[in-house]
Amino acid sequence: MKVDILAIGVHPDDVELSCSGTLAKEIRNGKKVAIVDLTRGELGTRGTAETRDQEAQEAARILGVHARENLGMRDGFFVNDEAHQKQIIQIIRKYQPSIILANVLHDRHPDHGRAGQLVRDAAFLSGLSKIETSDESGSPQARWRPAYVLHYIQDNYYDPDLVVDITDVFELRMASIQAYKTQFLAQDNDGPKTYISSPEFFDSIIGRCRLMGKRIGVKYAEGFVTEKKIGVANLSSLLLNET
Secondary structure (H helix, E strand, O other): OOOOEEEEEOOOOHHHHHHHHHHHHHHHOOOOEEEEEEEOOOOOOOOOHHHHHHHHHHHHHHHOOOEEEEEEEOOOOOOOOHHHHHHHHHHHHHHOOOEEEEEOOOOOOHHHHHHHHHHHHHHHHOOOOOOOOEOOOOOEOOOOOOOEEEEEOOOOOOOOOEEEEOHHHHHHHHHHHHOOOOOOOOOOOOOOOOOOOOHHHHHHHHHHHHHHHHHHOOOOEEEEEOOOOOOOOOHHHOOOOOO
């Protein structure tokens, strides 16, 4: 399946926390979207790999994505090496996205930065014809390089290079996050408390969207950083806000 946008997250829920509004908006605009999780989040304090699998599928259903899969890399211990890069290259060549959304290159959780760098490197290498990969049936894959790799802003704050208005899909975004019942808004009897299970963390997710929205004069938005300059076809592509 060829998609327009491929969102890659190292843990199930990374995509929802950081760029699910953008995905929901593009899906409403008729774009095809796929999500790929690198690990099953098995090292998470709360929940299990199995519950995270179920929650990820429910979040995908809420957002209406066209495909979601998990590469089963080792949570916490994957590395940016040839073997892991080839796994990502196979996925990029399978879905042939124009845009990839990936973890930021440096963040509070070391997995985030390592995953962002892994995806960035694989996206470039995927365009080299002398790197050979095969699909699930064993057939050779054609080279493919996306036009852009955009890194979503997750825990640490970064000044965004690109901001997307998600006001009209904000409730859908939050519903996809709440699909991870074992991870967020934990009650007293739900198990150990973690950094992300508190109401304060959930409030911070909303606050980040408001902050990004303020940057462009809308209620809610999501921000991205990129190493490649962003081009527009014409000035009409710009969101113009009255001051």
